[in-house]
Amino acid sequence: MSIPEVKKIWMNGQLVDWADAKVHLLTHALHYGSGVFEGIRAYATPRGPAVFRLTDHLERLHRSAKLYYMEIPYTTPEMARATKDLIKANELEHCYIRPIVFRGYGEMGLYPLAAPIDVAIAVWPWGTYLGDEGIKHGVRAKVSSIQSLDHHSISPLAKACGQYLNSILAKIEVVKSGYEEAIMINDHGHVTQGTGENIFMVRRGGIFTPPISAGILDGITRETVMEIAEKMGNAVVEKDFTRAELIHADEAFYTGTAAEVVPIREVDDRLIGEPGPVTRQIQGVFHEIITGTSEQYDHYLEYVND
Numbered sequence: 001m002s003i004p005e006v007k008k009i010w011m012n013g014q015l016v017d018w019a020d021a022k023v024h025l026l027t028h029a030l031h032y033g034s035g036v037f038e039g040i041r042a043y044a045t046p047r048g049p050a051v052f053r054l055t056d057h058l059e060r061l062h063r064s065a066k067l068y069y070m071e072i073p074y075t076t077p078e079m080a081r082a083t084k085d086l087i088k089a090n091e092l093e094h095c096y097i098r099p100i101v102f103r104g105y106g107e108m109g110l111y112p113l114a115a116p117i118d119v120a121i122a123v124w125p126w127g128t129y130l131g132d133e134g135i136k137h138g139v140r141a142k143v144s145s146i147q148s149l150d151h152h153s154i155s156p157l158a159k160a161c162g163q164y165l166n167s168i169l170a171k172i173e174v175v176k177s178g179y180e181e182a183i184m185i186n187d188h189g190h191v192t193q194g195t196g197e198n199i200f201m202v203r204r205g206g207i208f209t210p211p212i213s214a215g216i217l218d219g220i221t222r223e224t225v226m227e228i229a230e231k232m233g234n235a236v237v238e239k240d241f242t243r244a245e246l247i248h249a250d251e252a253f254y255t256g257t258a259a260e261v262v263p264i265r266e267v268d269d270r271l272i273g274e275p276g277p278v279t280r281q282i283q284g285v286f287h288e289i290i291t292g293t294s295e296q297y298d299h300y301l302e303y304v305n306d
Contacts, residue, residue: 003124006090010082010121013074015089021120028103028115033162035102036064039196039257040083042123042304044093045292050301051087051097052257052290053220054080058099060220064158065101070117072101079121084304086123096126096258102161129196129258130180135283138265138275139180139254141194143243144170148184148192148215156192156215167195181254183246183267186215190240197254197262198222200236201246202278211238221255221286224300228285231296234278243268251276261286 009021029035038061042051058076065072074082083097099121107115130139146169149156154163170182183199184192192210193199198219200209207229210216226236246252252264252272261283263275275283288294292301 003126006092006124008086008089010086012119013082015086021122023118024105026108027105027118028107028112029161031108032103032110032112033160033165034068034070034112034115035100035161036061036068036070036159037098037100037161038159040097040099041257041290042087042092042095042097043290043292043301045301045303047292047303047305049087049093049095049304050292051083051304053224053300054083054302056220057257058083060159060218061099061101064160067155067158068160069113070101070103072119073117074119079119080302083121083123084302086121087304090123092123092125094125095123098122100161126258128260128262129256130254130262134180134262135260136275138263138272140178140266141181141183141264141268142174142177142179143268144173144182144184144195146170146173146182146184148186150187151213151215157212157218159217164196171195181262181264183243185243188214188240189242190214191243191246192216194254194256194259197256197259199246199264200225200253200255201241201249202251202276203245203249205234207234207236207278208239208241209236210240214240219255221257221260224289224297225255225261225282225286228282229278232281232285247272251279253279253282260290 008015038057040057103115104118174182193216254262289297
């Protein structure tokens, strides 16, 4: 998806023109992937633009940075204020938000601790990651031959730049084969996640999702959906499950900030079907949250104009 240009980007404490937001060719992160990031969304609401779980996302950014020995020179409240100011400066009612922390120019090699830490935030209008049709009718998914990251080699809990090479390979593989998204498997043969989403399945009256220990990102939308399901009276069980169990699911769906809540209608050419009642109910509550029409979950929105 192409990125539409807006007016300003926040870089190291300053608002700069979009065209001037540049880094040096010898930026450490460009060569080694030494950066961490977040994907966040702001939505139009009756009270103006509101960011979904902004503080939670920024706290996860700090946790990711800690795993890579990166000390962010801005606090979570400072970055939250910068995000809101940036949305205002670009006069956006809804947008995707990309904070990134990376090792900058001044050091090369695999021992990077002397490299400067740069911080930037970009915002731009961006539609749902897997498309509106995907949200309405579900997507076709394929199990990728690219295996999920293993805890012993690199921590899936960090949302780190270089780690997404793994997801890129899986995404390319399945799209070239005619599918919309991948399903990734770990070295134990258990389902983990999509290339940028968590996975849920509904089977025999229960809702299941892989545990963090399977090697997945601790998703913020995932956590929200688990809370929604519990308040619906059907708590989510975190358990390992196989590709075959997913194929036999009554319903299945992805969750993620970019994707939101997207049904899976087909896995490896086996039909699961149109979105079922559990998926639709969760989608409905989630839509109420992000559009600012749910009093019960209003605490998850941080209003830009407040």
